[in-house]
Amino acid sequence: MTNHRPTVKRLIFSILLLSLFSLGNRLFAQDGKALFQTNCASCHSPFKQIIGPALKGAVDRIPDKNLLHDWVRNNTKVLASGNPYFTGLYNQFKVPMNTFPSMTNGEIDAIFKYVEAAQPPPPPGPGNTVDNKEQESDNTLLYGILTLILAIIMFVLLQVNSSLKKLSDDKEGIPAAEPVPFYRNKAYIAMLILVVFVAGGYLVVEGAIGLGRQQGYQPEQPIFYSHKVHAGINQISCLYCHSNAMDSRHATVPPLNVCMNCHAAINDYTKGPQLYREDGSKVDGTAEIQKLYSYTGFDPKTNSYNLANAKPVQWTKIHNLPDHVFFSHAQHTKAGQVQCQTCHGPIQEMDEVRQFAPLSMGWCINCHRTTKVNFPDSSGNGNKFYSIYERFHKDLKNGTMDSVTVENIGGTECQKCHY
Amino acid sequence: MKKVIILSSIVVGITTFISCGGVQRDPGRVYMPDMGYSRAYETYATTEEQKAELLKQGIHFSNTPVPGTIKRGELFPFLLTKDAAGDTTNYHASREVKNPLTSMDTVEAERLYLVNCAICHGPKLDGNGPLYKGGDGPFPSKPATLVGDARYEAMPEGQMYYSVTYGKNKMGSYASQLSTMRRWMVIVYIKSKQAAAHPAGASAGSSSSASADSTAKK
Numbered sequence: 001m002t003n004h005r006p007t008v009k010r011l012i013f014s015i016l017l018l019s020l021f022s023l024g025n026r027l028f029a030q031d032g033k034a035l036f037q038t039n040c041a042s043c044h045s046p047f048k049q050i051i052g053p054a055l056k057g058a059v060d061r062i063p064d065k066n067l068l069h070d071w072v073r074n075n076t077k078v079l080a081s082g083n084p085y086f087t088g089l090y091n092q093f094k095v096p097m098n099t100f101p102s103m104t105n106g107e108i109d110a111i112f113k114y115v116e117a118a119q120p121p122p123p124p125g126p127g128n129t130v131d132n133k134e135q136e137s138d139n140t141l142l143y144g145i146l147t148l149i150l151a152i153i154m155f156v157l158l159q160v161n162s163s164l165k166k167l168s169d170d171k172e173g174i175p176a177a178e179p180v181p182f183y184r185n186k187a188y189i190a191m192l193i194l195v196v197f198v199a200g201g202y203l204v205v206e207g208a209i210g211l212g213r214q215q216g217y218q219p220e221q222p223i224f225y226s227h228k229v230h231a232g233i234n235q236i237s238c239l240y241c242h243s244n245a246m247d248s249r250h251a252t253v254p255p256l257n258v259c260m261n262c263h264a265a266i267n268d269y270t271k272g273p274q275l276y277r278e279d280g281s282k283v284d285g286t287a288e289i290q291k292l293y294s295y296t297g298f299d300p301k302t303n304s305y306n307l308a309n310a311k312p313v314q315w316t317k318i319h320n321l322p323d324h325v326f327f328s329h330a331q332h333t334k335a336g337q338v339q340c341q342t343c344h345g346p347i348q349e350m351d352e353v354r355q356f357a358p359l360s361m362g363w364c365i366n367c368h369r370t371t372k373v374n375f376p377d378s379s380g381n382g383n384k385f386y387s388i389y390e391r392f393h394k395d396l397k398n399g400t401m402d403s404v405t406v407e408n409i410g411g412t413e414c415q416k417c418h419y
Numbered sequence: 420m421k422k423v424i425i426l427s428s429i430v431v432g433i434t435t436f437i438s439c440g441g442v443q444r445d446p447g448r449v450y451m452p453d454m455g456y457s458r459a460y461e462t463y464a465t466t467e468e469q470k471a472e473l474l475k476q477g478i479h480f481s482n483t484p485v486p487g488t489i490k491r492g493e494l495f496p497f498l499l500t501k502d503a504a505g506d507t508t509n510y511h512a513s514r515e516v517k518n519p520l521t522s523m524d525t526v527e528a529e530r531l532y533l534v535n536c537a538i539c540h541g542p543k544l545d546g547n548g549p550l551y552k553g554g555d556g557p558f559p560s561k562p563a564t565l566v567g568d569a570r571y572e573a574m575p576e577g578q579m580y581y582s583v584t585y586g587k588n589k590m591g592s593y594a595s596q597l598s599t600m601r602r603w604m605v606i607v608y609i610k611s612k613q614a615a616a617h618p619a620g621a622s623a624g625s626s627s628s629a630s631a632d633s634t635a636k637k
Contacts, residue, residue, distance in 0.1 A: 042563065212450055213447065214447055236549075239534045243534075262539075265589040323457040324454055
């Protein structure tokens with residue numbers, strides 16, 4: 001019995017030690033992620049070259065652990081000592097790495113442990129994305145078939161009716177009139193003329209009104225730029241790119257340097273859902289980002305621009321107001337506080353932009369008639385500019401008016417938009 | 420039965436005509452296109468090739484203002500130029516540049532920050548905006564933690580301004596999106612948030628005079 005005691009003790013001790021060791025390992029892995037994100041992630045990614053090299057495999061590239069520790073803590077010292085590998089790295093990237101003198105060996109090892117264990121995200125495929133295309137069902141065909149069936153039933157019943165009438169006429173001895181073929185039947189001809197007149201008139205009027213209107217226009221653009229991915233999934237504000245919408249008549253199509261604010265670093269499309277064109281064909285997001293690089297002359301490998309290759313993207317303009325109409329984005333978004341979506345529709349859900357509003361004069365005027373102006377109230381909230389409308393303020397106070405619309409302050413005057 | 424065939428074919432025809440929706444890739448017809456589309460060269464409607472074509476005809480056309488133009492009510496421009504690659508002279512020199520704003524509209528400054536910066540640096544200035552999302556977003560490198568990282572809290576406002584104007588590491592230049600004054604407003608906003616995170620006033624002498632003054636500029 002006494003002989004066994006040391007063995008048991010040793011066993012328990014070693015189990016404890018082992019569990020502590022494995023627990024410590026797990027702590028390291030967690031710490032590694034946090035440490036990596038606070039200290040390294042600004043310049044390094046495990047899989048991608050950003051400002052510095054991709055870190056995955058660094059442990060294999062630098063087998064000497066002490067050298068790696070020294071490099072992370074104070075890279076200038078290692079460079080000064082003339083290490084050929086690191087000198088080569090420095091010449092490749094030309095950006096000196098920050099020094100981390102207070103980092104311990106354990107922390108550095110934890111970081112590299114996390115880096116080695118990190119897995120790149122799977123590419124978007126039909127397997128791991130929900131296909132939204134299938135859910136949109138169209139009821140038009142169903143209605144068409146129903147109409148057809150009802151029409152056939154109607155004509156069968158009409159036939160039955162006339163046959164029965166003929167039978168009863170025969171029975172009662174009333175001589176049957178010579179049957180008139182339907183194309184000479186005056187009732188049928190009158191009906192047909194009426195239908196053609198009404199339908200033709202409707203189509204002509206609609207067509208004439210629709211001249212120059214482009215509601216639903218959805219052209220193919222030189223780059224498949226998805227507003228859904230940018231403004232919807234990634235929550236980029238409309239004003240980030242269309243930065244002049246609050247200051248200018250134009251919302252402005254952003255210059256390509258605005259795209260490159262992010263896309264100098266984001267050079268593949270791996271984390272979003274599979275993209276489709278309106279005709280159902282698949283879009284390769286990474287290839288579309290490559291198109292942007294071809295327009296800007298950017299080379300993601302060397303991280304440099306060759307401006308000789310740069311050329312403007314000739315986007316297709318979708319919304320076109322006739323030349324005789326004045327419209328200012330600034331007036332609507334800044335003074336009127338109108339949301340982008342009021343006129344442009346659910347733009348954050350559109351892969352390809354479609355003209356949502358008819359942009360007809362009736363549409364403009366309707367909105368001007370119903371939209372309330374942000375009149376300053378007694379507590380001073382609201383647009384102070386409108387304080388010059390003294391009569392409306394009086395009427396509001398008296399209760400003869402409950403709100404002031406754009407029409408009241410001259411929003412339907414011809415000269416507001418046509419001059 | 421002839422009747423039935425003819426009428427049903429009419430019905431089928433109308434149904435297919437109505438159901439012909441699909442994608443509208445064509446803008447449609449315009450009555451009098453010279454009233455529909457501007458004859459003048461509108462902003463963004465002219466490309467470099469078209470400009471070169473106009474120049475051949477002797478039409479001098481430029482849609483960029485003369486260099487050195489200052490907008491009315493705008494601050495004087497930032498005089499330090501962008502460093503060449505690998506050089507940091509002006510980046511270090513920018514430490515001495517002081518914030519020229521004496522007062523500003525803080526609500527507007529917050530809006531500008533949220534529109535232009537929060538997408539990466541986070542609405543809480545924690546360097547974790549929707550584009551990074553703790554490493555799950557599409558942006559591969561970690562944006563700077565503006566509040567909570569001593570490096571950025573100690574950074575002089577002039578150097579921040581240099582970075583916003585010319586870009587730093589993976590951040591691009593914001594000079595085309597934010598005017599001189601707006602860039603300063605954003606920086607004053609960031610500095611005021613950093614100062615608010617350390618109420619004892621421990622931040623390295625960088626809390627600006629304008630951050631205390633919250634009166635709206637008229």
